[in-house]
Amino acid sequence: MNHSFKNIVISILLIGLIVxxxxxxxxxxxxxxxxxxxxxxxxxxxxxxxxxxxxGNVEVTSRGVCWNTLENPTVTNSKTSDGTGTGPFTSSxxxxxxxxxxxxxxxxxxxxxxxxxxxxxxxxxxVLLATLTTTTATSxxxxxxVSGGNITSDGGGPITSRGVCWxxxxxxxxxxxxxTEAVTTTTFTSxxxxxxxxxxxxxxxxxxxSAGTAYGDEKSFxxxxxxxxTDIDGNVYTTVTIGTQVWMTENLKVTKYxxxxxxxxxxxxxxxxxxxxGAYCNYANNTNNxxxxxxxxNWYTIGTGNLCPMGWHVPIDAEWATxxxxxxxxxxxxxxxxxxxxxxxxxxxxxxxxxxxLLGTVGNTDYPEKRNVTGFTAxxxxxxxxxxxxxxxxxxxDWWLATEVYxxxxxYLWLGYDYIAVVENYSFSKNGGFxxxxxxx
Numbered sequence: 187m188n189h190s191f192k193n194i195v196i197s198i199l200l201i202g203l204i205v206x207x208x209x210x211x212x213x214x215x216x217x218x219x220x221x222x223x224x225x226x227x228x229x230x231x232x233x234x235x236x237x238x239x240x241x242g243n244v245e246v247t248s249r250g251v252c253w254n255t256l257e258n259p260t261v262t263n264s265k266t267s268d269g270t271g272t273g274p275f276t277s278s279x280x281x282x283x284x285x286x287x288x289x290x291x292x293x294x295x296x297x298x299x300x301x302x303x304x305x306x307x308x309x310x311x312x313v314l315l316a317t318l319t320t321t322t323a324t325s326x327x328x329x330x331x332v333s334g335g336n337i338t339s340d341g342g343g344p345i346t347s348r349g350v351c352w353x354x355x356x357x358x359x360x361x362x363x364x365x366t367e368a369v370t371t372t373t374f375t376s377x378x379x380x381x382x383x384x385x386x387x388x389x390x391x392x393x394x395x396s397a398g399t400a401y402g403d404e405k406s407f408x409x410x411x412x413x414x415x416t417d418i419d420g421n422v423y424t425t426v427t428i429g430t431q432v433w434m435t436e437n438l439k440v441t442k443y444x445x446x447x448x449x450x451x452x453x454x455x456x457x458x459x460x461x462x463x464g465a466y467c468n469y470a471n472n473t474n475n476x477x478x479x480x481x482x483x484n485w486y487t488i489g490t491g492n493l494c495p496m497g498w499h500v501p502i503d504a505e506w507a508t509x510x511x512x513x514x515x516x517x518x519x520x521x522x523x524x525x526x527x528x529x530x531x532x533x534x535x536x537x538x539x540x541x542x543x544l545l546g547t548v549g550n551t552d553y554p555e556k557r558n559v560t561g562f563t564a565x566x567x568x569x570x571x572x573x574x575x576x577x578x579x580x581x582x583x584d585w586w587l588a589t590e591v592y593x594x595x596x597x598y599l600w601l602g603y604d605y606i607a608v609v610e611n612y613s614f615s616k617n618g619g620f621x622x623x624x625x626x627x
Contacts (some may be wrong), residue, residue, distance in 0.1 A: 212243045213243065214242055214243045214244040214296070214297060214298050215242040215243060215298055216242050216296070216298050216299055216300075216301040217238055217240055217241050217242040217246050217272075217294035217295075217296050217298075217301045218238070218239045218240035218242070218294075218301060219236050219237065219238045219239070219249065219292045219293065219294040219301055219302065219303045220236055220237045220239065220292065220303045220304065221234070221236050221251070221290060221291055221292040221303035221304050221305070221306050222234050222235040222236055222237070222274075222276075222292070223306060224279075224290060224306060224308040227308055227309075227310060227311060228310070228311055228342075229282070229284035229285075229310055229311040229312070229313060229342040229343070230280065230281060230282045230283075230284065230310065230342075231278065231279060231280050231282060232278075232279040232282065232288075232308060232310065233276065233277070233278055233279070234251055234276075234277050234279060234290055234292075234306070235251065235268070235274065235275050235276040235277045235292065236249065236250075236251060236274070236275060236277070236292025236293075236294075236303050237273065237274040237275070237292075238271070238272040238273060238274075238275075238294045239272065240272070241271065241272050241294075241296060242296050242298055242301070244296045244297050244298065245270070245271070245296060245297075246270055246271050246272060246294045246295065246296050247270055247295055247296060247297075248267060248270065248293075248294070248295040249267075249268055249269060249270065249271075249275060249292070249293065249294040249295070250265055250266035250267045250268040250275070250277055250292070250293060251265065251266050251268075251277040251279070251290055251291065251292050251293065252264065252265035252266075252290070252291055252293055252302075253265070253279060253288050253289060253290045253291075254288070254289055255286060255287065255288060255289070256289065257289050257305065258289065258291075258305065259289050259290065259291055259305075260291075260293075260300075260302075261293055261295070261300055264279075264281075265293070266278065266279070277292075282310045283310065284310055284311060284312055284313040284342055284343055284396070285309070285310060285311070285312030285313060286309065286310050287307060287308070287309045288307065288308060288309070288310065289305055289306075289307050290305065290306050290307065290308070291303055291304070291305050291306075311342065312342075312397070313341050313342045313343030313395055313396045313397040314339075314341035314342055314343075314397055315341050315395070315397045315398055315399075315400040316337055316339060316340050316341045316345060316393040316394075316395055316397075316400040317337070317338045317339040317341070317400065318335050318336060318337045318338060318348075318391050318392075318393050318400060318401075318402045319335060319336050319338065319391065319402045319403060320333065320334075320335055320350070320389065320390045320391040320402035320403050320404070320405055321333050321334040321335055321336070321375070321391070322405060323378070323389065323405065323407045326407050326408075326409060326410060327409065327410050327426070327427035327428070328381070328383035328384075328409055328410045328411070328412060328413070328426055328427060328561065329379065329380065329381045329382070329383065329409065329426060329559075329560070329561040330377065330378060330379050330381060330427075330428075330560075331377075331378045331381065331387075331389075331407060331409070332375065332376070332377055332378070333350045333375075333376050333378060333389055333391070333405075334350065334367075334373065334374050334375040334376050334391065335348065335349075335350065335373070335374055335376075335391025335392075335393070335402050336372060336373045336374075336391075337372045337373075337393050338372070340393075340395060341395050341397055341400070343395040343396045343397060344369075344395060344396075345369050345393050345394065345395050346369070346394050346395060346396075347360075347366060347369070347392075347393070347394040348366075348367055348369060348374060348391070348392065348393040348394065349364050349365035349366045349367045349374070349376050349391070349392060350364065350365050350376040350378060350389055350390070350391050350392070351363060351364035351365075351389065351390060351392055351401075352364070352378055352387050352388065352389035352390075353387065353388060353389075354385060354386065354387060354388070355388065356388050356404065357388070357404065358388055358389060358390060358404075359399075360392040360394065360399050360401075363380075364392070365377065365378065366522075376391075377516050377517055379518075379555075379559040379560075380555060380559045381409050382409065383409050383410060383411055383412040384408070384409060384410070384411040384412065385408065385409050386406060386407070386408045387406060387407055387408070387409065388404055388405070388406045389404070389405055389406070389407070390402050390403060390404045390405065410427065412424055412425075413425045413432075415434065415495050415497075415498060415624075415626075416495065417438070417439075417440040417444070417494075417495045418440060418442050418443075418444050418446060418495070419439075419440050419441055419442060421439050421440060423435065423436045423438075423624075424436065425626070426560065426561040426562065428509060428512065428513070428560050428561070428562065429508070429509065429512035429513075429516075430508070430512075431505070431508065431509060431512075431625060431626070432625070432626035433509075433562060433623060433624075433625055433626070434498070434623055434624045434625075435561055435562060435563045436480060436563065437479060437480025437481070437565070437567060437585075437621040437622060437623060438480050438481065438483070438493070438494065438621070438622040438623070438624060439476050439477075439480045439481045440481075440493070440495075441466065441481070443464075443487075443490060443492040443493060444492055444493070444494070444495055444496055445492055447492075449464055449465065449466050449483075449487055449493075450463070450464070450465045450466070451465070451466055451467060451468075452465040452466075452467055453467060453471045454574070455573060455574025455575065456574065457574075458484075458570065458574040458617065458619070459572050459573050459574050459617065460617075461484055461486065461617045462486065462617075463486050464483070464484060464486040464487035464488075464489070464490055464493075465483070465484050465486070465487065466481045466482060466483045466484075466487065466619075467481065467482050467570060467619055468481055468482070469482060469567060469568050469570070469576055469579050470576050470579070475567075475579065478538075478565065478567075479565050479566075479567030479568070479579070479583075479621065480567060480621055480622070481621075482567070482568075482569065482570050482619035482620060482621060483586065483619065483620065483621075483622050484616060484617050484618065484619055485586055485596045485616035485617070485618070485620075486616055486617070487622075488500045488586055488588050488596070488622065489588075489590075489616070493622065493624075494622075494624035495624065497626060497627050498624040498625065498626055498627060499588065499624065499625060499627055500586060500587070500588040500622055500623075500624060500625070501587060501588060501623070501625040502587060502588045502589045503587050503589040503597050503610075503611075504589075505625055506587060506599060506610065510527060510529065510608065510610070513529040513532060513533075513560065514526075514527060514528075514529060518532040518556070518559065518560060519532075519556075520532070520546035520552075520553045520556045520606060521546060521553070522556075526607070527607040527608060528546060528606040528607055529607070529608060530547070530548045530601050530602075530605055530606055530607055530608050531546060531547070531548055531550075531553060531556050531557055531558075531606065532556050532557075532558070532559045532560050532562075533558070533560055533562040533564045533601065533608065534548040534557070534558060534562075534563075534564045534565075534583075534601055535558055535563045535564060535565050536554075536557040536558045538565050538566065538580075539565075539566055539580075539581075539603045540580065540581060540603050541603075542603050542604040544604050544606075545606075546606045547603065547604050547605055547606050548601055548602065548603050548604070548605060548606075549603035549604055564583050564601055565583055566578070566579060566580050566581050566582050566583045566601070566603065567579060567583050567584070567621045568580070568581070568582060568583075568584070569582070569584040569618065569619055569620050569621075570618065570619030570620075571618060571619075572615045572617050572618055581602065581603050582600055582601065582602045582603070583600060583601045583621060584598055584599070584600040584620040584621060585598060585599055585600070585620055585621050585622065585623055586598050586620045586621075586622055587599065591613040594615070594616065595613040595614055595615055595616065596613065596614065596616055597610075597611070597612065597613055598612055598613070598614055598618075598620050599612065600612070
C-alpha cells in the first residue's frame with residue numbers, strides 16, 4: 187500500500203467517525219418545566235416558582251414565571267427572571283391588584299424557544315374596609331366643635347377620602363353633613379361648623395377606600411346654649427364664640443353710653459360733618475333701618491371707651507387680626523383653603539345681601555355650607571360719610587375698630603356683596619358713621 191492510498195483510507199475512516207459521532211448526538215428540544223402552586227398570597231404579592239426538569243439538550247438561558255389576568259399568559263406579559271439552567275426556583279409576584287384573579291405559568295427559554303409549565307390560578311386578597319377611631323370632640327361652642335380621627339389600617343387599599351360626619355340622629359353617614367380632610371398622615375383633625383346651639387349631635391370619623399366607607403366609634407356632644415348680653419337700653423344681643431373670642435352676632439343699636447349718658451342723635455348733614463363729640467344716627471334717619479342693621483356711630487363714641495355694655499368693648503385691629511387668622515387657619519375660607527383672606531362668606535349673613543355671580547363672594551349662593559358658618563351674621567348696613575351722606579346700605583357693611591390712625595382717623599373694615607375677603611387696613615375720618623360690633627373682654 188503506497189503512501190497516497192494510505193492517506194485516502196485514513197481520511198475515509200475519519201469522515202465516517204465524524205458522521206457516526208454526529209448522528210449519535212441528541213437533538214436539541216424545548217426545555218421541560220413545571221409550575222409551583224401559589225402561596226403566601228396578599229393583596230399585592232404572592233409566591234410561586236417552577237422546576238426545570240430538562241434543558242432540552244441545550245442551555246436554559248432564562249427562566250421564571252409569567253402571569254396575567256387572562257388565561258394562558260406568556261413572557262410578553264408580566265414576568266420574573268429567576269436565573270438560568272435546570273432545577274427548582276422561586277418567584278415573587280409583585281404589584282398585583284387586590285381582589286383579582288391571576289393565571290400563572292412557569293417558563294424556561296433555550297435556543298429552541300420558550301417552554302411553559304402547566305397553568306395555575308389564584309386570587310389576590312381583596313381590599314378590606316379601613317379601621318379607624320374617632321377623636322373626642324373639643325372646643326365645643328354654640329355653632330362649632332373640633333374632632334378628627336386616626337386610621338389604624340387602610341384595609342390594604344389607598345384611602346381616597348376621610349373626615350368626620352355628624353347629625354342629630356345616631357349613625358350619621360358620610361353622605362350627610364361631613365368634613366373632607368386631605369389624605370396625608372394617618373391622623374387628622376376636622377372642624378365641625380354650622381351647628382345649632384343647645385343641640386345634641388352624634389359624630390364619627392369615616393374613611394373611604396375601594397372596599398367602601400368605614401366608620402370609627404360613634405360619640406356625641408351637646409353644643410353650648412345661646413348666650414345673650416343686654417345693653418343699657420334693654421336691647422338683647424345674641425353672642426357666638428369663635429376660636430377664643432366671644433362676639434355679638436348683631437350690630438350695636440344702643441342710644442346711651444353704659445354710664446347712662448345719652449348719645450346725641452344727629453340727623454342734619456352739616457351738623458354731622460362738623461362733629462367732634464360722639465353721636466349716632468339711623469341710616470337715612472329711618473328707625474326701621476336701625477331695627478335691622480343697628481345704628482351708625484361716629485368714632486368719637488368709641489373713643490370714650492364707654493359705648494359697649496359692661497364687660498364688652500369695641501375691638502382693636504390686633505383683636506380683629508386674631509379672628510381673621512383663626513378663620514383662615516381653620517378652613518373658613520369659602521373653598522376650605524388656609525391661605526389668603528377669603529373669609530367674607532363665613533362671616534356674612536346667609537340672607538340680606540344682593541346676588542353676585544363671582545365665585546365665593548358674599549352674594550353668591552355657592553358653597554352653601556360656608557355661608558355664615560361662623561354665626562357672626564354680618565349684614566350690609568351701609569355708612570354715613572363725613573359730609574353726612576348715606577351710602578351702600580344693602581350692599582356693604584362697615585365696622586369701626588378702636589385703633590386710631592395719626593390721631594385724626596381710625597381703622598375700619600368692611601364686607602361687600604361681591605367680595606370674597608374682609609377688606610381691612612382702611613382708615614377714615616373720625617366723624618364718619620359706621621356700624622359697631624362688640625367683643626367680650
